[in-house]
Amino acid sequence: MSLSEAHTGMACPGCIAAPASLSRAGRAAGSATHEVQLALPSVHCAGCISAVERGLLALPGISEARVNLTLKRVRIKHDGQQTVESLTAALRGLGYEALPLDMVALSGTANDAAGRDLLMRLGVAGFAMMNIMLLSVAVWSGAADATRDVFHLISGAIALPTVAFSGQPFFRNAWTALRSGRLAMDVPISLAILLATGLSLWETLHSGEHAYFDAAVMLTFFLLAGRYLDHRTRAVARSAAQELAALEVPRAIRLGADGEEIVDVSSLHLGDTVLLKPGGRVPVDGLILSGESEIDRSLLTGESLPVAVGPKAMLSAGEVNLTGPLLVEVTAAGKDTSLARMADLVAIAEEARSRYTSLADRAARAYAPAVHVFALAAFVAWMWQTGGDVRVAINIAAAVLIITCPCALGLAVPAVVTAASGRLFRRGVLIKSGTALERLAKVDTVVFDKTGTLTVGAPDLVDPMRHGAAALGVASALAAGSGHPLAKALATGGRSFAKDLPDPTVSDIREVPGYGIEGQLGETPVKLGRLAWVAPEFLAKEFFALSETATWLRIGDEEPLPFTFSDALRPGAETLVRQLMEQGVDVHLLSGDTAAAVTDTAERTGILTWQADVDPMQKAAFVRSLKAEGRHVLMVGDGLNDTAALTEADVSISPASALDAARVASDIVLMGKDLMAVSETLRIARKSTRRIQENFALAALYNVVAIPLAFMGLVTPLLAALAMSLSSITVTLNALRLR
Amino acid sequence: MNVLIFLIPVSLGLGALGLGAFMWTLRHGQYDDPEGNGARILRKDFDDAPPDDPT
16 A cells, blocks of 8 residues: 555655745645555446546545546545545445556656657657648649749758757667667668758759658658657556556564564564564565464465464465464565565566567568668669769669658557557556567467466355355354455355345354354354364264365354355356367466366366466476477466466466566556456457568568669659658558457 | 748748647647547536646
């Protein structure tokens, strides 16, 4: 919570610069505003905006609520009465799933300075292009002599500052590339823009017939448009994926010489004693000194059921303490925890993957030298042809450079990726990496994790009424106050199954950490929990020993009744697996959970190849061996035990509920609950890769026609402008066909 | 052709005006939520102003 909430007064740079005004604001403390931003993956229409904004404003203490439909976020200002938790709960009540955003990370990207800068340069280039075109049309339609020269001069007066301002991104990139001895796409682009402008200026001053000011500015405009689309796609996805608040706890309760104190996890040392309250995430690796509780390890190991722990048991950072308070001695903190070590592994694997060369890079690598060679060849050929007329030769070389310049190429990829990720964003899918869609299009093998990925990761009560309404009523009354996942499932599952469930008054409810809950039903003692604690004398009997995953209810001295649970499948899981198999994709299931639980999930989803009790290293090794067979692997996972495999795979997807490290390791994050989005993403990825290839083909076709014309010296400024806009519009329209 | 003496400055002025308007809208965050702005016109409650401090 502390991460996702920030005083607006503190975040404002003006206030830091003026401490006097800050203290004045501090004195008027009662009205201090807090600002919270939440991601709302499911808002999509005008009705949603109204529902969310009205619903939030109806809550006490909220002064402003504003939905941003493009970013799928809501910004809320409140006076401190509300917390992130109460706001997300309120939104869930309205029917919208909400995820807190990290305000610290947000403040860095909120203004999107780079995006606005590009948009400004694009705007300037656009307006200049229109004005120059206005004058150019007059020249093309026959203005001659003094009129033409004046028009060229005015065009030049507009074009020079425009190119100087709007062309900067290309010049800068080209310069960095040249200095490090590389030939990037921006080098021919800069050369074409500069040569066209300089040449036109010279021609204008010498009353020449042709000036390419319009071409130079148009080139800048179209290429900037591609650059801006590219930036926007990435910025939207990256900010949304990274700013989801971190799951790791930044604070812990330390037991020092002078009692309890709340400290930053980073300041904990070996041998410190830490108090863990129920419901909290374990901040360090440690040894339990005292206390009994149950631990949810699902994010680390994939085990779907909580594990009972007591003194002398080891805890790992990232696990969740469920039922009882624990005193823990720190055995590893900060960078040495198993959690952090896993994150290091991820960083190493990440590096390996960034070596993937995108289609655009490969095209540019072949294209950039070719452009220079063509222009040079044109220059040499015409020098020879005209017997050393430099003016004609340079003119034609510039025309070749302008014509071959990758206007269409610069738009071909960004336009498709923008159309694709925009479409996926609306379905709640965030594309973090620019090349993810290309890699995804090749996938022929999918590896799933179980807990939290194929399943919801929360237990679901099986057959609630098997012992009758009365027993269920008692059980859910006992379970109501507990934070244990099985108890929660009992309480909510029972209620939602039968609205008119008897609600007996159970008094003296007491939770015994690690064992269960007991209370009094009138005069009769009732117990809910482990069989060994509820009715130890029944443990020996074979029937009762069978189902360990059950929780047992005993009323008085009656025979104990088992309630069993299964991990509910995520919506769309079965359909997704079936569709993937129909497409001929190999589907595997790898889980750290027990064989029984994994078999159950595999059977329900129809997955044929599965492995249980797999540790993180084995998962990664499995993915590696698939890759060694020449397969293209998609890994879908959410836990810390998946991160190594997620980075090892060709491309990876994780749900928004995943652990931070897993989300960072993935290329794609699913914001919604529905797994069918994976299938949609695959479909779009394949389509968009096809569109990119088509666009390259279109651009090549255009060059095949235009380059010979330019080489022969037949290209006039009019023809150059027509060819350039035609090819750019063709690739953009082709990208928009993506549906 | 003397009419050009007026027409050219007029056309350039109009272009500059358009550019100025574009810069103003950009600075005031009017391109931050194009989808939301499109959807908001369909609502019944009167709400035609952009957010007071654009982020």
